[in-house]
Amino acid sequence: xxxxxxxxxxxxxxxxxxxxxxxxxxxxxxxxxxxxxxxxxxxxxxxxxxxxxxxxxxxxxxxxxxxxxxxxxxxxxxxxxxxxxxxxxxxxxxxxxxxxxxxxxxxxxxxxxxxxxxxxxxxxxxxxxxxxxxxxxxxxxxxxxxxxxxxxxxxxxxxxxxxxxxxxxxxxxxxxxxxxxxxxxxxxxxxxxxxxxxxxxxxxxxxxxxxxxxxxxxxxxxxxxxxxxxxxxxxxxxxxxxxxxxxxxxxxxxx
Amino acid sequence: xxxxxxxxxxxxxxxxxxxxxxxxxxxxxxxxxxxxxxxxxxxxxxxxxxxxxxxxxxxxxxxxxxxxxxxxxxxxxxxxxxxxxxxxxxxxxxxxxxxxxxxxxxxxxxxxxxxxxxxxxxxxxxxxxxxxxxxxxxxxxxxxxxxxxxxxxxxxxxxxxxxxxxxxxxxxxxxxxxxxxxxxxxxxxxxxxxxxxxxxxxxxxxxxxxxxxxxxxxxxxxxxxxxxxxxxxxxxxxxxxxxxxxxxxxxxxxx
DNA sequence: AAGTGGTCTAGACCACCCA
DNA sequence: GGGTGGTCTAGACCACTTC
Numbered sequence: 057x058x059x060x061x062x063x064x065x066x067x068x069x070x071x072x073x074x075x076x077x078x079x080x081x082x083x084x085x086x087x088x089x090x091x092x093x094x095x096x097x098x099x100x101x102x103x104x105x106x107x108x109x110x111x112x113x114x115x116x117x118x119x120x121x122x123x124x125x126x127x128x129x130x131x132x133x134x135x136x137x138x139x140x141x142x143x144x145x146x147x148x149x150x151x152x153x154x155x156x157x158x159x160x161x162x163x164x165x166x167x168x169x170x171x172x173x174x175x176x177x178x179x180x181x182x183x184x185x186x187x188x189x190x191x192x193x194x195x196x197x198x199x200x201x202x203x204x205x206x207x208x209x210x211x212x213x214x215x216x217x218x219x220x221x222x223x224x225x226x227x228x229x230x231x232x233x234x235x236x237x238x239x240x241x242x243x244x245x246x247x248x249x250x251x252x253x254x255x256x257x258x259x260x261x262x263x264x265x266x267x268x269x270x271x272x273x274x275x276x277x278x279x280x281x282x283x284x285x286x287x288x289x290x291x292x293x294x295x296x297x298x299x300x301x302x303x304x305x306x307x308x309x310x311x
Numbered sequence: 312x313x314x315x316x317x318x319x320x321x322x323x324x325x326x327x328x329x330x331x332x333x334x335x336x337x338x339x340x341x342x343x344x345x346x347x348x349x350x351x352x353x354x355x356x357x358x359x360x361x362x363x364x365x366x367x368x369x370x371x372x373x374x375x376x377x378x379x380x381x382x383x384x385x386x387x388x389x390x391x392x393x394x395x396x397x398x399x400x401x402x403x404x405x406x407x408x409x410x411x412x413x414x415x416x417x418x419x420x421x422x423x424x425x426x427x428x429x430x431x432x433x434x435x436x437x438x439x440x441x442x443x444x445x446x447x448x449x450x451x452x453x454x455x456x457x458x459x460x461x462x463x464x465x466x467x468x469x470x471x472x473x474x475x476x477x478x479x480x481x482x483x484x485x486x487x488x489x490x491x492x493x494x495x496x497x498x499x500x501x502x503x504x505x506x507x508x509x510x511x512x513x514x515x516x517x518x519x520x521x522x523x524x525x526x527x528x529x530x531x532x533x534x535x536x537x538x539x540x541x542x543x544x545x546x547x548x549x550x551x552x553x554x555x556x557x558x559x560x561x562x563x564x565x566x
Numbered sequence: 567a568a569g570t571g572g573t574c575t576a577g578a579c580c581a582c583c584c585a
Numbered sequence: 586g587g588g589t590g591g592t593c594t595a596g597a598c599c600a601c602t603t604c
Contacts, residue, residue, distance in 0.1 A: 080572085080573070080574095081573075081574075082573080082574090083565075104588075104589060104590085105589080105590070106589090114574080114575090115574060115575045115576065115577095116575095116576090116577090117372070117573095117574070117575070117576090118573075118574060118575080120590090120591090121573085121574095125564070128383075128562075128564075129562075129564040134589095134590065134591090135582090135583080135589085135590080136581070136582050136583075136589075136590045136591065137581070137582030137583035137584080137588080137589055137590065137591095138582080138583055138584080138588095138589065138590080139583090139588090139589060139590075140589090140590075150406075150562075150564075151406035151559065151561050151562075152561055152562055152563060152564055153561040153562075153563055154563070244565065245563050246562065246563050246565075247560065247561070247562050247563065248560070248561050248563065249558070249559075249560050249561075250558070250559060250560075250561060251556050251557070251558050252507060252529070252556060252557040252558075252559075253529070253552065253555075253556035253557070254509040254527040254528065254529050254552035255527060255552070256511075256525075256526070256527045270511075270525070271511070272509040272510060272511045272527035272528075272552075273509065273527070274507070274508070274509050280563075284390070284391070284601085284602095285388065285390060297508065297509035297510070297527075300508075301506050301507060301508035302506070302507040302508070303504070303505070303506050303507075304406065304504075304505060304507075304561075305502065305503070305504050305505075306406050306407055306408040306502070306503050306504075306505060306559075307405070307406075307407055307408075307501065307502055308407060308408055308409070308500050308501050308502065308503070309384045309405075309407055335591085335592070336592075336593075337592075337593090359569075359570060359571085360570080360571065361570090369593080369594085370593060370594045370595065370596095371594095371595085371596095372592095372593070372594070372595090373592075373593060373594080375571090375572090376592085376593095389570095389571065389572090390570085390571075390601090390602080391570075391571045391572060391600065391601050391602075392569080392570055392571065392572095392600070392601030392602035392603075393569095393570065393571080393601080393602050393603075394569090394570060394571075394602090395570090395571075567603100567604085568602105568603085568604085569601100569602085569603080569604100570600100570601080570602075570603095571599105571600085571601080571602095572598100572599075572600070572601090573597100573598080573599070573600095574596105574597085574598085574599095575595105575596090575597085575598105576594100576595105577593105577594090578592100578593080578594085579591105579592080579593085579594105580590105580591075580592070580593095581589100581590085581591070581592095582588100582589080582590080582591090583587105583588085583589075583590100584586100584587095584588090584589100585586095585587090585588105
């Protein structure tokens with residue numbers, strides 16, 4: 057059983073870093089690097105790959121895998137022949153998706169939620185199809201109003217396969233759903249397909265969001281997948297258009 | 312010197328594939344795989360990595376690098392323990408950006424444009440700042456109505472640094488701007504930062520798009536960069552909300 | 567149990583940037 | 586010319602899916 061939990065010598069520059077045995081190395085290296093660059097100014101150069109790889113005790117291939125994921129997520133940039141540098145966090149975030157709570161925090165707002173309902177019911181045709189369930193199978197349906205600094209930002213409806221999240225409707229759902237999924241059920245979302253469109257709010261929606269009727273809103277329909285790419289979460293979120301936008305860095309693939 | 316150019320037996324299934332010596336292997340493999348999956352139905356399983364790597368005469372690491380890039384661009388999906396499969400091109404594209412013409416084509420619509428104006432003028436403060444120009448430097452400003460199957464879809468305003476695109480205002484701008492940039496000026500866009508938000512159309516905009524006044528619209532503000540990550544294109548596009556949405560696959564990075 | 571993708575290694579050489 | 590990232594290899598073992 058032995059989970060050594062090594063002496064954890066402080067991460068002083070140049071010190072050897074000890075990795076757990078129970079997790080994947082490149083992900084641990086990624087996390088350590090993330091901590092490291094958090095303390096560095098934008099544009100600062102990282103130590104060479106060969107040096108850092110040795111410090112982490114991993115091969116250069118594995119180390120580069122970790123760095124590549126940081127490049128993809130927009131945390132660092134590589135310049136051949138020159139080095140690897142801390143990226144500007146304000147603009148260089150790759151297109152990604154965050155939970156509402158995480159996103160509010162990233163914008164410097166305090167997230168909170170009001171749960172309208174949390175019930176178990178049959179998936180029905182369309183939701184069932186998206187989640188890969190038969191229409192009769194049970195899903196947990198959650199409706200919430202989500203707020204930033206106490207101001208309503210978004211109306212959210214989420215469906216989850218009941219089998220994967222037994223008893224979730226009795227848990228505290230006023231915080232981050234993704235944290236509950238991860239902490240209680242070991243489900244980590246890793247990818248999503250989403251459709252972004254716009255609507256004009258009806259009176260009821262407008263009232264719930266505290267905006268004038270017939271305001272414009274952004275709608276995000278999201279289908280979230282776990283690490284094995286099984287569909288887990290089907291969410292429809294209606295964001296008030298006056299206080300919310302979507303910012304992303306996107307690539308162009310020349311085919 | 313000897314570049315043997317071996318007997319080059321045809322690409323029949325199961326046959327060895329010969330790669331050039333002058334280009335990077337994983338890119339050549341990527342291109343070959345792209346050709347291969349183009350002939351395969353969606354959902355079809357590819358041969359195992361070990362088999363294909365041998366067929367290309369590359370190591371499995373190199374082969375996986377090629378496949379990873381196809382995963383990132385949304386052409387195939389990998390399922391651990393099961394295999395690698397041809398992705399559904401309708402939904403499984405990584406978050407990317409396309410030119411309007413390309414995007415319409417991808418949706419099966421015929422793109423066209425009406426040029427409202429194409430003039431050279433001073434960049435001004437905000438556009439200049441975004442394009443990295445002094446406010447007095449010249450930009451080419453293009454306004455167009457963009458259509459799909461003859462129906463107005465989008466009002467577009469684009470600013471380009473005049474120095475990079477001399478004489479562009481006299482060219483035919485009724486087609487793909489990105490094609491002009493690439494073919495005439497050798498400028499290839501590779502990345503963009505964009506903000507997606509929503510507005511309510513005023514009467515004038517609504518009329519230009521042929522929708523009722525006060526309809527909701529999607530606005531995309533995009534700053535496009537070339538391969539050297541120099542800002543090239545600053546575009547504001549107003550899409551009618553009843554005929555346009557944004558579909559993308561996004562990742563989640565566990566921080 | 568067999569087959570598939572996922573992780574990891576040690577070492578070599580190439581391409582590029584910069585003093 | 587020295588240092589950096591980029592490419593590439595052969596082989597091993599692990600994790601997961603499928604039968």
